[in-house]
Amino acid sequence: MKAVRHLKSCTVVLPSSDIDTDQIIPARFLTTTSREGLGKNLFHDWRFNPDGSPIAAFPLNQTLAKGCEILVAGRNFGCGSSREHAPWALLDFGLRAVISTEIADIFRSNALKNGFLPIVIDEKAHSYLLDNPGVQVSIDVENLRLTLPDGLQVSFPIENFARYCLLEGIDQLGFLQKHETAIRKFEETRPWKP
Amino acid sequence: MTTLHPKTLYEKVWADHLVVAETDATPAVLYIDLHLIHEVTTPQAFSLLRQEKLAVRRPDLTLGTMDHSTPTTPVRTFKDLAVVGEGAANQVLQMQKNCKEFGVELLDFGSDSRGIVHVIGPELGATQPGKTIVCGDSHTSTHGAFGALAFGIGTTEVGHVLATQCLLQRQAKTFAINVRGALRPGVTAKDLILAIIGQVGVDGGTGHVIEYRGSAIEKMDMEGRMTVCNMSIEAGAKAGMIAPDEVTINYLQDKPRSPSGDAWAQAVQRWLALRGDQDAHFDKQVTIDGGELTPMVTFGTNPGMVMPVSDTVPDHNGDNSFRKALDYMRITPGMPISELPVDVVFIGSCTNSRISDLQEAANVMRGRKIASGVRMLVVPGSQQVKREAEALGLDRIFVDAGAEWRESGCSMCLGMNGDTVPSGKLSVSTSNRNFEGRQGIGARTILASPMTAAASAVEGHVADPRPYLETS
Numbered sequence: 127m128k129a130v131r132h133l134k135s136c137t138v139v140l141p142s143s144d145i146d147t148d149q150i151i152p153a154r155f156l157t158t159t160s161r162e163g164l165g166k167n168l169f170h171d172w173r174f175n176p177d178g179s180p181i182a183a184f185p186l187n188q189t190l191a192k193g194c195e196i197l198v199a200g201r202n203f204g205c206g207s208s209r210e211h212a213p214w215a216l217l218d219f220g221l222r223a224v225i226s227t228e229i230a231d232i233f234r235s236n237a238l239k240n241g242f243l244p245i246v247i248d249e250k251a252h253s254y255l256l257d258n259p260g261v262q263v264s265i266d267v268e269n270l271r272l273t274l275p276d277g278l279q280v281s282f283p284i285e286n287f288a289r290y291c292l293l294e295g296i297d298q299l300g301f302l303q304k305h306e307t308a309i310r311k312f313e314e315t316r317p318w319k320p
Numbered sequence: 321m322t323t324l325h326p327k328t329l330y331e332k333v334w335a336d337h338l339v340v341a342e343t344d345a346t347p348a349v350l351y352i353d354l355h356l357i358h359e360v361t362t363p364q365a366f367s368l369l370r371q372e373k374l375a376v377r378r379p380d381l382t383l384g385t386m387d388h389s390t391p392t393t394p395v396r397t398f399k400d401l402a403v404v405g406e407g408a409a410n411q412v413l414q415m416q417k418n419c420k421e422f423g424v425e426l427l428d429f430g431s432d433s434r435g436i437v438h439v440i441g442p443e444l445g446a447t448q449p450g451k452t453i454v455c456g457d458s459h460t461s462t463h464g465a466f467g468a469l470a471f472g473i474g475t476t477e478v479g480h481v482l483a484t485q486c487l488l489q490r491q492a493k494t495f496a497i498n499v500r501g502a503l504r505p506g507v508t509a510k511d512l513i514l515a516i517i518g519q520v521g522v523d524g525g526t527g528h529v530i531e532y533r534g535s536a537i538e539k540m541d542m543e544g545r546m547t548v549c550n551m552s553i554e555a556g557a558k559a560g561m562i563a564p565d566e567v568t569i570n571y572l573q574d575k576p577r578s579p580s581g582d583a584w585a586q587a588v589q590r591w592l593a594l595r596g597d598q599d600a601h602f603d604k605q606v607t608i609d610g611g612e613l614t615p616m617v618t619f620g621t622n623p624g625m626v627m628p629v630s631d632t633v634p635d636h637n638g639d640n641s642f643r644k645a646l647d648y649m650r651i652t653p654g655m656p657i658s659e660l661p662v663d664v665v666f667i668g669s670c671t672n673s674r675i676s677d678l679q680e681a682a683n684v685m686r687g688r689k690i691a692s693g694v695r696m697l698v699v700p701g702s703q704q705v706k707r708e709a710e711a712l713g714l715d716r717i718f719v720d721a722g723a724e725w726r727e728s729g730c731s732m733c734l735g736m737n738g739d740t741v742p743s744g745k746l747s748v749s750t751s752n753r754n755f756e757g758r759q760g761i762g763a764r765t766i767l768a769s770p771m772t773a774a775a776s777a778v779e780g781h782v783a784d785p786r787p788y789l790e791t792s
Contacts, residue, residue: 143641144522144622148755153736157389157407159363159414171757176743200641202523205556205622206755207734208458209361210474228523231558232458236474285490287346298476299372302484305340305349309486312339312351318590320353320381320451 129295130241131267133222135195138185139259145199146206147233151215153207164211165218186219190260195222198255202226204233204244213242223265225272227252238288239298247272251280267292326597328494329563330529333469333594337452339486347488353451354381354468355481356437357424359415360388360736361456365479366418376422378485383446384419384426386412387436391738392699392726404738422482433576435702435728438462438670442546443704445575449564449591454481459670459752460559461552465545466572467564467594469529472553492558493603495528499536501611506786508680509544510672510750510769512536512608513551514616518626520606525557528604531596532562536610542571543674550671551752554623563595615785618754618767619657620645625754629772629784632656648756649764658782660766663745665696665723665777666759667770669733672750673701675708677770681750682714684774684788685721691780696723697739699731723777735760748776 155167173184180187197216203226204212213236216224223243234244243265251274255261264273267289271279284292291298327335334350342348355378362384369376376382389408419426427434433444438459441447449467454460456478463470473487480487497516503509517524530552537545545562552560569588572578579587614628625645627634635653636642646653651660667673667681678700690696698718700706706728709715715725732739733751735758741747743762750773754765768776771785778788 141640142644144624146622146753146755148734148753148758152757152761153388153734156360156736157405157411159367159411161364171761176761202526202556205522206458206553206753208456208472208474210364210456210476228526230523230556231526232472232474232553236476239474239476285347286344287488290345298488299368299480299483301346302349302480302486302488305484305486308339308349309351309484313485316351318587320448 127239127241127291127295127297130222130243130292132264133195133243134262134264135222136193136260136262137196137198137225137255138191138194139198139256140185141200141256143200144202144205147204147209147212148206150204150212151209156209156211161214162218164215165220168215168219185259194260195220196263196265197221197224198259199224199226202228202230205230208232208236210236210240213237213240217242225252225255238284238292241292243267245272245282247280247282326600328600328602329467329531329561329594329596330469330492330494330559331600332596333450333452334491336450342490347490349486350452350489352381352454352481352485352487354383354441354446354453356441356453356455356460357382357384357478358388358437358455358457359386359390359411361475362418362478363411363414364475365482366422368479369422369482374483376424376482379423379425381485382424382482384415384424385434385437385440386415386428387728388730388734389737390729392729392731393738394727408737432703435704436670436673436730438550439673439701439705442466442542443575443702445572445578448572448578448587449568450594454487458553459550461557462546462550462670464549464552464559464561465542466568467561467591469559469561471559493528495525495530495557495604496602496606497530497532498605498607499532499534499610500607501536501609502539503536503610503613506615506771506789507613508769508771509540509547511613511616512610513548514618514623514626514767515613516608517551517555517624518616519608520555522554522622522624523556525552525555528557530555530557530560532560537562538565541676542567543676546674547671551623554752564591615769615772617657617772617782619649619651621648621754621756623752623754623767627657629657629768629782658784660746660782662694662748662776662781664741664747665690665694665773666699666732666747666749666751667773668697668699668701668731669751670701670730671752672770673699673705675705677750678705678709678714679712681770681774682717684771684785685778686717688721688778690722690777694777694780696777697726697732698723699726700728702728732759734758735763741765748773748782
């Protein structure tokens, strides 16, 4: 995983609440054995008409969204299926963070393991971002601060270890493997065996 | 007797699996007792193992099956598979190759034990009280019905468990859902969990592990408990759990992978002792009167948009997401939901594809025909459920009524295996998600119990199953 310390970008807004991972990447695109190439089908059924032409009104298809790396979404983003294809598709499309007032647990965990930032902020700042698509914001992972265009800073939580991994670009598997001795001891000494 | 630090059921199972405790700086290292794997969320994890030259640490604690992208028409050869699409066929071949190369047991197409991952774990007796169980699938919460701590993980975490048999985890908050009283006839575990999600909301459980308790839960059989725990994730919860009791023990006795002999006696003793302390603290509590519930259906595009099947569709003026959902469903506030014509009925999925689910549906359908123009698919959760149903003659009841009887698999729950609902068509489904397009592009899904689904198939519109109780 590459280190992520700062992110400054314009925003693209999807105001719906409860955007589930089936919308982010429909199940029929999960018949892949790779992590790459999912971006073209991101939000497929919201982005494209049945004939494959883009739906002009969908925010990600608009000129304003070009180059924007930060998604602002309604409450409870990423609910539903555990598919890690959701953050893979968002990253492959060119997005690097989502801002909401609540983000579903499994999506958040998957996102952090891929350097995609799940940013949960208070309702007031969120409501400003929902109402003002395209504004420039910056995210400071080290200090857990989001800076709005007027300079106002709001804080967001990221669990300490996940934050450390983001800042240093550390893969969590390596950290787990360092516990091999403890894992073996646990296996040998536990009172019952699975 | 009060204990010094009373613990909930979840906190006990958690503590029992700590290889390294969590600190402010680092999460806990949690040991995993059973890792279930399937073809869709594992290929990238096996690729990582190959790339890093790692082995599967405990193939003996890992069990593979194929369910998601596999067709439910009889499959024996690659040619049959290719019917579903090149991607799905490649994924299945990859699963076979990965399991063979890394020494993981795979319940392959030819296996009598193959089926939906959350149906086979319990029916084989691999799912047991007090275990930690994970799978790259959010409905892993199903196994919590046995007092296991079971939750869905992403593919990166699948790689972590394959390589180390452990996960990095923070302890979750606790949420008690107490269900008083007894469910009335025609009201099932599915109706209960839909009512619960409607009450707490699709994010009501976020960050929490739910424990379901109370007399309605105690009276429920294991298959009903699995249905309840299965949909914990639809309330946003990390997991759902139920304390093991005699019902759990009776279910597990003589299952192929349950302990036997002296080990069985010891296990039973340990399992029956596994329950939350009486004065344990929960971060959140909700109490529901089970006796007041009626059959429930969803009417929107998430599992929290629920209503009694006998009611009119509610309204929430000014809520854009609510309005968007109703527009997608082509449903108007104020209309009786039972006026909605049905095109497709699906009985199956990890929520409701077990033998009691099929029996309940068959009891409604016995001697009846499905309404003209309705297509009905009945998909048993495993090859074992299929055999049991056929031994009871349930397949004949469904086929005589005009339904299709299939091989096991996830089928129409998620439209990635050839079984889909056509665009714009309305489906009454016993599955767990009514998200836009979940059952196929443009498909409109109403979630319901097997009885409600069967009654809807017979009547050709969304229907209350209770009138069928006396005659069945």
